[in-house]
Amino acid sequence: MEMCKLRVARPTRSLATVVRFYREGLGFELVGGFEDHAGFDGVMLGQVGTPYHLEFTVERGHEAPRAPSPDHLLVLYVSRREEWDARVRRMVQAGFHPVRSHNPYWDVYGKTFEDPDGYRVVLYQGEWTR
Template sequence: MLQGKILRVARPTDRLDQVVRFYTEGLGLHILYRFENHDGFDGVMVGMPGSAYHFEFTHHQGHSVGRAPTQDHLIIFYLPEQLKWQQTLERMNAAGYKLVKSYNPYWDNKGVTFEDPDGYRVVLQNDIWNS
């Protein structure tokens, strides 16, 4: 069973500083750990302290990974409280990030979509997730 474990989503990037800014200044996540030149890799882990997930963004020096392969590569945050959802939108706008139309129109019904510097999309869904 995976119950009680921590989920790490790891992704390479060519724009490490810009991606970290998107997820911290825009979305409000925190830098949890940073490393430099670990066997040629730099990386930053972002998330909320004490939460069961975090994101790791890495850059392999001298290598290029390019942009997201499609507009439907998504991370979805469910923010059911209207005030917190609105505050997150305002923080994204204040950091200079603009809304994009979702590739799948379903996400535009109760949410909004932003695109990170690598072309990956983040949906802020003003709803609860029902399993």
């Protein structure tokens, strides 16, 4: 069976601040973007070699809401401890500090960071086994 590719798309209050979080903090790369497509501006961010990317959009003249709850998560599994440590350091050096996870499970082997729109990213140190 052919592998699917995944795009997760959501609105943001500010492209510039959310791009900084995902590029400078998490190391995602700009993989595309658009301006004034039917009143929307957007960017796509991803990582080389992965079958997914994130799309963030701003609708001109509208303010996107914040995340509905602190349990709206994007979880990134990082299997090697050294790589996980480096990713956490990168987030902190970019000025983003861990927050306590709403679900304490994620604090056992991970660090949770909140993006500028209130959505949370968990850097989980461990294997994806499913």
